[in-house]
Amino acid sequence: MDNQGDKSTKIPSLDHYVVKDPEAFARNVAHMIEQAGKAASAWVEPREKGLKRDTLADPVTDIVKTLSKVSEYWLSEPSRALEAQTKLFSSYMAIWSNSIRRISGEEVEDIAAPEKGDKRFTDEDWGRNAFFDFLKQAYLVTARWAGDLVENAEGLDDHTRHKASFYVKQITTAASPSNFLLTNPELYKETVASNGENLVRGMKMLAEDIVAGGGDLRLRQSDLTKFALGENVATTPxxxxxxxxxxxxxxxxxxxxxxxxxxxxxxxxxxxxxxxxxxxxxxxxxxxxxxxxxxxxxxxxxxxxxxxxxxxxxxxxxxxxxxxxxxxxxxxxxxxxxxxxxxxxxxxxxxxxxxxxxxxxxxxxxxxxxxxxxxxxxxxxxxxxxxxxxxxxxxxxxxAEGYLDGTRMATAFNMLRSGDLVWPYVVNNYMRGRDPxxxxxxxxxxxxxxxxxxxxxxxxxxxxxxxxxxxxxxxxxxxxxxxxxxxxxxxxxxxxxxxxxxxxxxxxxxxxxxxxxxxxxxxxxxxxxxxxxxxxxxxxxxxxxxxxxxxxxxxxxxxxxxxxxxxxxxxxxxxxxxxxxxxxxxxxxxxxxxxxxxxxxxxxxx
CATH class of the missing domain: 3.40.50.1820 (Alpha/Beta hydrolase fold, catalytic domain)
Structure with a gap:
């Protein structure tokens, strides 16, 4: 199955999106909220005790300052801003028009398709279901449009352009509909099929990972219990x-x-x-x-x-x-x-x-x-x-401590490839509730x-x-x-x-x-x-x-x-x-x- 999914004009069944046991689903939602509360407590407790200090303001400030320089270029000239907005809006209208034509039985080409190797949109409903297909294409068009805004902004020094491009990529990767329960058909179907048990497991894992990080999220990318130094890794005598x-x-x-x-x-x-x-x-x-x-x-x-x-x-x-x-x-x-x-x-x-x-x-x-x-x-x-x-x-x-905490550098390295090293594990662990x-x-x-x-x-x-x-x-x-x-x-x-x-x-x-x-x-x-x-x-x-x-x-x-x-x-x-x-x-x-x-x-x- 390629990233385009099945473009059959047959209306797909909605049976997989309907909760079969509302009572069990409601019960699991309550358990999920309970586990989410534990996750919140694990985050709050070390901060209330003064054991953890947040330094989020500095990177957020830099992101805002950097992207403001890009927006200054586009907003300083009304016609330039209108042209950029019109380009995006026309793409949305083309996607909407294609969706209507596809529902009426026509074969149409996608306005936007994932790049080769993009594994986020492999489920068949990303192409077969008109709603999810629209979300996918609208997201891809928006992400590329945002990248073009940075690329085509004049007057930026090389470092600012580099930072802006990186930040936009991080934001658009995080905003992918594949990362959210209600906008990812695969996640939605799994949640319905399990009556929300996946969300309970996911919130439990989230709480555990925040505790393991001492108040910060330590995203698990592997089952760490299966390895031990000197036993099955680093074993050369x-x-x-x-x-x-x-x-x-x-x-x-x-x-x-x-x-x-x-x-x-x-x-x-x-x-x-x-x-x-x-x-x-x-x-x-x-x-x-x-x-x-x-x-x-x-x-x-x-x-x-x-x-x-x-x-x-x-x-x-x-x-x-x-x-x-x-x-x-x-x-x-x-x-x-x-x-x-x-x-x-x-x-x-x-x-x-x-x-x-x-x-x-x-x-x-x-x-x-x-x-x-x-x-x-x-x-x-x-x-x-x-x-x-x-x-x-x-x-x-x-x-204050005399050192940089190791999770800070690890996070920086992971963000270089967040599409491979961050969001797939967020989805797998905390939404699907599966161990890596x-x-x-x-x-x-x-x-x-x-x-x-x-x-x-x-x-x-x-x-x-x-x-x-x-x-x-x-x-x-x-x-x-x-x-x-x-x-x-x-x-x-x-x-x-x-x-x-x-x-x-x-x-x-x-x-x-x-x-x-x-x-x-x-x-x-x-x-x-x-x-x-x-x-x-x-x-x-x-x-x-x-x-x-x-x-x-x-x-x-x-x-x-x-x-x-x-x-x-x-x-x-x-x-x-x-x-x-x-x-x-x-x-x-x-x-x-x-x-x-x-x-x-x-x-x-x-």
């Missing part, structure tokens, strides 16, 4: 061999008779937990690397609290990366190391490499960057949340981490706001950093559909490094483009010339390869140094073992 205030260093057990002489140190993002690279044995990049002869060490960042309020990037470099290099050397006796940085972990690694070059620290001999930005000119939709006013408001909010299915990736996604105030403020200001790293204006440990000082070879992986670190943004960052850069483009997005084991034979990757000139030109001349880029990366690593030595066992060389992998820091929940 290893030991914690070092611990600082901000990081644990995990050394994994070898599985091969010999290993590459250069150990591999992985610096993951602290915005999420490291086990995205070790979800399960079939998806684990860590296990795959071990099985291919790498001595793998991973930095597991602490989930910070008030004690870490002043831990900035210098602290994360010294107590994370440099601390990790020391631990690797103590465990293996090797000074030369291959390093990997993922997302903001890659940005930190890049800044650290520039600092190390100033200091003469040369233990990292090659660097691999997974979906990493160093130039934030084309940083994507996350830039919507970054300007002076918003950062200052965020800093004020962080000053177990999914390890979404379990990881829900395992949010806090950000220390100093760290997060430094990141937002120096990267997203001022783009200081590529300007040579970033300062760490008293040094002004230049990526041109980084002479080691770099494998720079981007993902074609990445909405967090866009492929163009990663590409433009290549030009600032001082050494040889291998730019590789993976299929899919920020996660699936990285976590793509060869055995799955999914997606593809592109290789090409040195990443100079335009991204479009590079892509046009690139060569597409089927499947995963992992083997290509491993071959690149072996070209740097393929010397093999006996494997290193965690705990040898008088190194103290502190805990089993995945460690203790990763278990600290928000």
């Amino acid at each position: 290893g030991k914690v061999i070092a611990r600082s205030d901000v990081a644990e260093i995990i050394q994994y057990e070898p599985t091969t008779k010999d290993v590459l002489k250069r150990p591999l140190l992985i610096c993951p993002p602290w915005i999420n937990k490291f086990y995205i690279l070790d979800l399960n044995p079939e998806k684990s990049f860590i296990k795959w690397a071990i099985d291919h002869g790498h001595s793998v060490f991973v930095i597991s960042w602490v989930n910070p609290d008030q004690r870490h309020a002043h831990k900035d990037w210098t602290a994360y470099i010294n107590e994370g990366l440099r601390f990790g290099l020391d631990a690797v050397e103590a465990a293996t006796g090797e000074r030369a190391v291959n390093a990997i940085g993922y997302c903001v972990g890659g940005t930190l690694l890049s800044a650290a490499l520039a600092l190390f070059a100033k200091e003469g620290e040369d233990r990292i001999k090659s660097a691999t960057l997974f979906t990493t930005q160093v130039d934030f000119t084309h940083a994507g939709d996350l830039k919507v949340f970054v300007d002076e006013d918003q950062i200052r408001a965020l800093e004020n909010a962080m000053s 299915v177990p999914f390890d990736l979404l379990y990881w996604n829900a395992d949010a981490t806090r950000m220390s105030a100093a760290n997060h403020s430094y990141y937002l200001r120096n990267c997203y706001l001022d783009n200081n790293l590529v300007k040579g204006m970033m300062k760490l440990a008293g040094e002004s950093l230049s990526l041109a000082d980084v002479k080691i070879p770099i494998y720079n992986l981007a993902a074609k559909e990445d909405h967090i670190a866009p492929a163009l943004s990663v590409f433009t960052g290549c030009q600032y490094f001082g050494g040889d850069i291998t730019y590789v483009l993976s299929g899919s997005g920020h996660i699936a483009g990285v976590v793509n084991p060869p055995a799955k034979n999914k997606y593809q990757f592109w290789t090409g010339d040195t990443p100079v000139g335009s991204f479009e030109s590079w892509l046009e001349k690139s060569v597409e390869h089927p499947g995963s880029w992992w083997n290509h990366w491993h071959a690149w690593i072996e070209k740097q140094d393929n010397t093999r030595v006996a494997p290193h066992i965690p705990g040898e060389n008088n190194v103290q073992v502190l805990a089993d992998a995945p460690g203790t820091y990763v278990r600290i929940r928000v």
